[in-house]
Structures are given as C-alpha cells and as structure tokens.
Amino acid sequence: MEAVMCDSDPYWSAVRATRLRIADLLEELAPAEWEHESLCRGWRVRDVAGHLALVPTITTWDMVAVAWRARFSPDRINTVLARRHGSRDPADLIAAIRTHADTRRTAKVLDTRNALFDAIVHGQDIALPLARQFPVPAEHSREALRRVWAMGWPFRAERRLAGLSLRATDSDWAVGDGPEVRGPSLSLLLLLTGRTACLDTLHGDGVDRLKSSHATR
Template identity: 85%
Template sequence: MGDSDSYWSAVRATRLRIADLLEDLTPAEWEQESLCRGWRVRDVAGHLASVPTITTWDMVAVAPRARFDPDRINTVLARRHGSREPGDLVAAIRRHAGTRRTAKVLDTRNALFDVIVHSQDIALPLGRQFAVPAEHSREGLQRVWDMGWPFHAQRRLAGYALRATDADWAVGAGPRISGPTLALLLLATGRTAGLDTLHGDGVDRLKSSSAHR
C-alpha cells in the first residue's frame, strides 16, 4: 500500500462500508455507547461524517469551550455533528468517502487508522462484525506505532514483543503479545476490546497491570 492511490482507496472503501453498517442500525443502536470513551455510536458517526470537510477554523471556534484541549475539541465537534439525523450522517459519509483532505492542523496520514478503529468502536459494542483486510490494519498499526501523541503506543507497550499473526509486522522485545493486526491496532490506540483475540505471556501481564491501575 505504498502509493497514495492505494491508501485512499482503502480509506474510501472503509468509509463506504461503515455507511452501510450505520444504515442497518436501529434507533436504539445509534444511541448506544461506543468503544470511544464518552462517545455514543452517533457521535462516532458524526466524527466520521465531518473529518473530510472540517476546517482549522471549525476547530479554533470551539477551542475555548473545550478548554483548548485537543481531545475535548474532538469530542465537542463529534457530539455536535452526532446530533444530526442518522440518514444525514450516513449520506455525508458516503458523499465524502473519496475525499482526501481534512483540516490543515490534522494529518491525512491518520485517515486510514482513524476509520478502521472507529469502525470497531461502532461494531463491537453492538455485537456486529466488521472485518478489515490485514494489510489495511497493518498500515494503520504502523502509523500509530510511529506517531507518538496522542496514543504513545511505544511508551505504553514498552517491554513487550508485539507480533502480528496475519501480516509481516513485529516490534519490541519481552513477553509476547501475538494476534491479528486489527487487535494489535486496537491495543495500540488504548482499547482493550481485542484482548481476547491476542495470546502470549504478555497478554496476562498486560491484563494484570491494567487491573492494578
């Protein structure tokens, strides 16, 4: 997936599949909490619908209300767009599925892992399946591993050997955590929903350390 056309083709395909998933949800499912802390399913949809067209000014305008915290800014905007009608959100995601831009203060290199992770934020709490090609998850995982803020995956997972079982991806040394790239991507972004699909002595250690925090 080295060239940008392949990257954006993967982003577009994932966005369209998320739109299909959302279109199939019941009203109650739209209101359910997602894996993204503090966000309902509709807030995740609002985020995905707005990312391709959001501007830096949109973010600056809500910054005082969000106490100038980037995570809070993201949440304010997600909830604002999430208040729109479900049909409007689905249509917006489809309409901008192929858009290759976002606010200048954001990074389009985050687009693929963002849609992949948020697809799971929606699907998993609802007991729904949303498969992701391993090569797409691997691309997203490598980006998260390299980027530092806001996930700090290398720092949080220091002392573990992470090994993908469905792609050529391995980092670190220590107790082993092995499994699908999608589960490793969720782990790297601070989510524990994929732990049951991971294995190795590092998984038990990770669960134990999390339980004592």
C-alpha cells in the same frame, strides 16, 4: 499494500472502502443502537458517526471556534465536535460519510496520514459494542499499525507498550522486545489505540501483563 504512503492511490482506496463499509454498517442500525455507548470513551455510536462525517471536511477554523469551550484541549475539541455533529439525523450522517468517502483532505492542523487508522478503529468502536462484525483486510490494519506506532501522541503506543514484543499473526508487522503479544493485526491496532476489547483475541506471555495493568487502573 507494501509501504503505502498517505498520498498514494492504494492508501486512499483503502480509506474510501472503509468509509463506505462504515456507512453500510450504520445503515443497518436500529434507532436504539445509535444511542449505544461506543468503544470510544464518552462517545455514543452517533457521536462516532458524527466524527467520521466531519473529518473529511473539517477546517482549522471549525476547531478554533470551539477551542475555548473545550478548554483548548485537543481531546475535548474532538469530543465537542463529534457530539455536535452526532446530533444530526442518522440519514444525514450516513449520506455525508458516503459523499465524502473519496475526500483526501482534512483540517490543516490534522494529518491525512491518520485517515486510514481513524476509519478502521472507529468502525470497530461502532461494531464491537453492538456485537456486529466489521472485518478489515489485514494489509489495511498493518498500514494503520505502522502509522500509530510511529506517531507518538496521542496514543504513545511505543512508550505505553515498552517491554513487550508485539507480532501480527496475519501480516508481517512486528515490533518491540520482551514477552510476546501476538494476534490479528486488527486486534493489535485496537491495543495500540488504547482499546481493551481486543485482549481476549491476543495470546502470548505478555497478555497477562496487559490484563494486569488494565485491572489495576
């Protein structure tokens, strides 16, 4: 998947495969697991599923309609919609994710270049707190890393991780300068998107700095 673009067939094949595997994972969950807290702060597993079911069909109007209630904060708009759709029956959410696995669109105010990393990261948001496995091909995580590093808001990964050298051990992705943080592409993707559950899978002189910064927050 070298230099994958968001309008390419390989890119959308990766998105489709990830969405379908998330549906498979959700289908295995017990009722109590749907209510479990995810890695996405403030979201239960069912809220993450609601978000994933909604993203391929959401419209700008859907977002505008809840903007006042969410105090016009993009993060709060996302949360309101995730919780609203997450309240649906699990079978309906799974069916929606499967039905729209091939969909290549989203709201005009959003960006389809985010579709792959969004699915990959939210798959981990569900799986890791439940001690379940959700492996991701390294080349898919690499493309997601490239997008998150380049995009700035909302993760601001380049600024937040300034002064560190980041290197994937299973792909050719490497950025930055300074004490090294190395590990699987998927672990680095979680780091870039603000998840700390990956820290024990990372190595290098820069990891202690990361752990210290999170311990003081």
